[in-house]
Amino acid sequence: MSREHCLFRGCLIPTRLPFLEKASIAVLDKLGIDHEPLPGATCCMEPIGLRSMAMDTWLAVTGRMLALAERDGRDILTLCNGCFVSLKEAAHILSDSEARERVNLILSDIGLEYGGGCQVRHLLEVIRDQGRSKVVDLTERTLNAKMAVHPGCHLVRPSQILGVERPFRPQLLAEVATWVGADVIQTQDWPRCCGGGLSGVEEELSKEILADTVQEFRGGGAELILIPCPFCFVQFDLKQREGLPVLYLAELLAWSFGASSEELGFKNHRTRLPF
Amino acid sequence: MQRSNLDPLLQASLREGFDDLQLWRCQQCGQCSAVCPSYKNGGINPREVMERALTASIDLEKDRSIWQCTMCNACSERCQLDVDPARVITALRNLATEKGNVPAHFLSEARLFVSSGMAFPVTGLTKKLRAELKLEELDVGEDTIDEIRIIASETRMGRVGIEP
Numbered sequence: 001m002s003r004e005h006c007l008f009r010g011c012l013i014p015t016r017l018p019f020l021e022k023a024s025i026a027v028l029d030k031l032g033i034d035h036e037p038l039p040g041a042t043c044c045m046e047p048i049g050l051r052s053m054a055m056d057t058w059l060a061v062t063g064r065m066l067a068l069a070e071r072d073g074r075d076i077l078t079l080c081n082g083c084f085v086s087l088k089e090a091a092h093i094l095s096d097s098e099a100r101e102r103v104n105l106i107l108s109d110i111g112l113e114y115g116g117g118c119q120v121r122h123l124l125e126v127i128r129d130q131g132r133s134k135v136v137d138l139t140e141r142t143l144n145a146k147m148a149v150h151p152g153c154h155l156v157r158p159s160q161i162l163g164v165e166r167p168f169r170p171q172l173l174a175e176v177a178t179w180v181g182a183d184v185i186q187t188q189d190w191p192r193c194c195g196g197g198l199s200g201v202e203e204e205l206s207k208e209i210l211a212d213t214v215q216e217f218r219g220g221g222a223e224l225i226l227i228p229c230p231f232c233f234v235q236f237d238l239k240q241r242e243g244l245p246v247l248y249l250a251e252l253l254a255w256s257f258g259a260s261s262e263e264l265g266f267k268n269h270r271t272r273l274p275f
Numbered sequence: 276m277q278r279s280n281l282d283p284l285l286q287a288s289l290r291e292g293f294d295d296l297q298l299w300r301c302q303q304c305g306q307c308s309a310v311c312p313s314y315k316n317g318g319i320n321p322r323e324v325m326e327r328a329l330t331a332s333i334d335l336e337k338d339r340s341i342w343q344c345t346m347c348n349a350c351s352e353r354c355q356l357d358v359d360p361a362r363v364i365t366a367l368r369n370l371a372t373e374k375g376n377v378p379a380h381f382l383s384e385a386r387l388f389v390s391s392g393m394a395f396p397v398t399g400l401t402k403k404l405r406a407e408l409k410l411e412e413l414d415v416g417e418d419t420i421d422e423i424r425i426i427a428s429e430t431r432m433g434r435v436g437i438e439p
Contacts, residue, residue, distance in 0.1 A: 014405075015395040022408045030285055040419045042392035048346045049381035052368035053429035054371050055293075061426055106429050110422040157348035190349070193312040197345030200380040205343060208316035214399060265408050 003119075005077035005126065006069055007035040008087070011043045012230040013079055020230055023250040024079050026264070028256045030138055031130050033038055034141030038076065040068050044086040044218070047154065048197040051086065062090035063103040067114035075119040077126055081154035081229035085162065086271040088120040092161045101222060106146075122155060124228050124249060135179040140258040145274055148176045148222035149184055150190050150213070150236075167191075173249070175261030177226055180256035185220045192216065194227075194235040210235050216240050224274070226252060237270050245271045276304065278433050281331035284366055292327065293366045300356040301325045307350035307360045318343035321350045321360045328363060335371045342378050385437045389427050393418045 007028075013020045028035045044062060045051050047241065051058040065087060068111065069076050078084045095098045095116055104113050151173045159167035170191060174184045195209030214236070217225060225236050228249040236246040247255075254264055255275075266273050286296055291409035308314045314321065319340045327333045333341070341364055343426040350360040371377065388394050405412065427433045 011394040014410075015393065015397055015401045018401070018405045018408050018410050021410060029371055040416070042415060043388050043394040044418060045388070046394060047365075049384050050379075050394065052346070052365050052428075053372040053377060053381060053385055053435060054349075055369050057427055057430040057432035060430055064422065064426065073415065106426055109425055111430070152346070153347035153349070157352045159352060171339070190310065193345050193347040193349070195345060197347065198313070198343065201378045202318065203345050205313060205316055205318045206345075209345065211313045212312065212316060221284075242401065265404070268404065 004034050005059055005121070008027055008038050008041055008044070008073060008075040008076045008078045008083055008243060009081040010066070010078065010083040010230070012082075012234070017230050017233060017268075019268045020079065020233065020248045020250065023248060023254040023259070023264050025122075026254040026259050027127070027250045027257065030254075031134070032059055033077075033126060033130075035063040035077070038065065038069055038074075039072075041065060043109040044083040045090075047086050048082070049201075055142070058086070059090055059093060059099075062087050062105050063094055063107060063114050064110070064112060065099075066091055066118040066120075067107060067112040067274065070115060070118040075121060078142075080231070081122070081152045082231055084120065084122045085154035087159055089158075089186050091118060091120050095141050107240045108262065122228065124155065124172060124176060127249075127253065128172060132179050135176070138257045139180045139274050141175065141201070141256060143224075143252065143256065143275070145183065145223040146185050146221050147177060147224050147226050148187060148217035148220060148244075149177055149226045150194065152227060152232045153193050155228055156191050173226065173228060176249070177252065180253060182226070182252070185217075185222050187220055188216060194232040196231040196235040199235065199239070206235075207239060211241065214244060215258070217244065218242060240271065243271055245269070245273045247273070276330060278329050279331035284328055284363065293362075293369075296359065296363060296366060297357055298325065298328055298363055301329060301358045302356060304355075306353045306355065309360075310349040310353045312347060312349065313345055319364075321364070324367070325358065325360055325363065327346050328367065333367065335367070336374045336376050338367075338371065338376065341371060342376075351363060369431065373431070375436070377435070382437065385432065387437070389423060389432065389437055390420070391415060392423050
């Protein structure tokens with residue numbers, strides 16, 4: 001039985017994309033899921049830049065977050081693939097008592113200790129755990145658009161640690177989208193990358209990777225891209241040249257559950273939404 | 276290919292906690308490169324980086340290719356010998372960072388993180404959008420930022436020259 005959650009908002013959503021936070025809260029409220037923010041939360045030291053620079057700092061910083069949630073007797077709910085993989089991989093490493101001992105040596109200097117008892121879940125998993133019939137019952141309207149679902153790398157890889165079945169063709173995002181009546185198109189095996197990890201670092205390469213992925217979606221007849229990650233959101237919404245509209249998982253659900261476009265701040269999208 | 280005892284990762288593993296990496300398993304099959312989105316678009320060739328890591332021929336002070344990885348983990352997912360190229364690249368980036376070879380974008384992100392606890396700044400637009408959406412103001416408390424500074428000073432982040 002899973003415990004109550006605290007909400008881990010990350011950095012990108014609350015600072016640059018707060019409308020995604022708004023949509024997430026709307027969905028969690030409808031589903032009756034608690035979303036008190038994690039007190040003392042910081043950036044998760046995302047896996048692309050910050051963890052790449054200092055692995056041991058990352059493990060201590062994520063260990064601190066896990067310890068804070070554990071102290072409150074709660075599990076962590078993330079809204080972002082980056083936070084998800086960062087915290088979940090840390091929890092995996094820190095399930096080993098020797099690794100935990102090393103991190104606790106650092107955490108003792110800030111009066112914390114992690115006992116290894118915090119679970120990390122992505123919003124998508126939390127919605128899945130509510131079950132199909134509850135989501136279907138809450139659905140008031142259905143979006144008429146052919147949708148490409150893009151789970152994003154850090155929702156599905158490394159699959160063993162993240163608990164993903166059939167990582168060459170993960171189904172969960174598509175499945176939950178169909179619960180609210182979405183018309184999901186078939187895409188090729190092997191989930192694609194949005195190129196976001198190179199944004200600001202190798203700008204041209206980042207755009208090439210993005211264009212490659214969008215090309216596949218467009219070729220499959222997509223009219224809209226569904227993503228569960230704010231980094232993918234920024235890539236597809238701000239940097240995509242083809243203009244396919246983009247929806248974040250919680251936006252699709254909140255809208256389907258009856259929230260208005262104004263309430264959800266859809267005007268803040270750069271790509272034009274079909275409603 | 277002559278595997279080298281000077282393997283930069285082997286040296287690293289003695290002191291940096293990457294001792295569980297199994298780079299020696301690599302048979303240069305190239306599956307990692309076959310699924311790499313960066314390689315497909317002219318960026319890093321992970322098979323070649325694994326080869327250079329094994330032969331100790333990566334110039335950690337200058338190498339650019341290790342920073343052309345999106346960290347999408349496709350290589351590690353596909354690798355059948357558990358070499359985990361993405362983690363090898365993470366280890367190489369840690370070592371390169373220590374030698375000052377790190378993209379400016381990540382360096383400023385790290386500075387922001389250590390000074391504010393966040394990887395993105397709270398701007399006027401942040402405040403305006405949050406107010407419009409009726410979300411409470413963002414505030415990473417000073418105590419929290421102090422805790423991050425303490426952790427950074429005791430770990431690698433404190434040794435890579437990002438302190439103001």
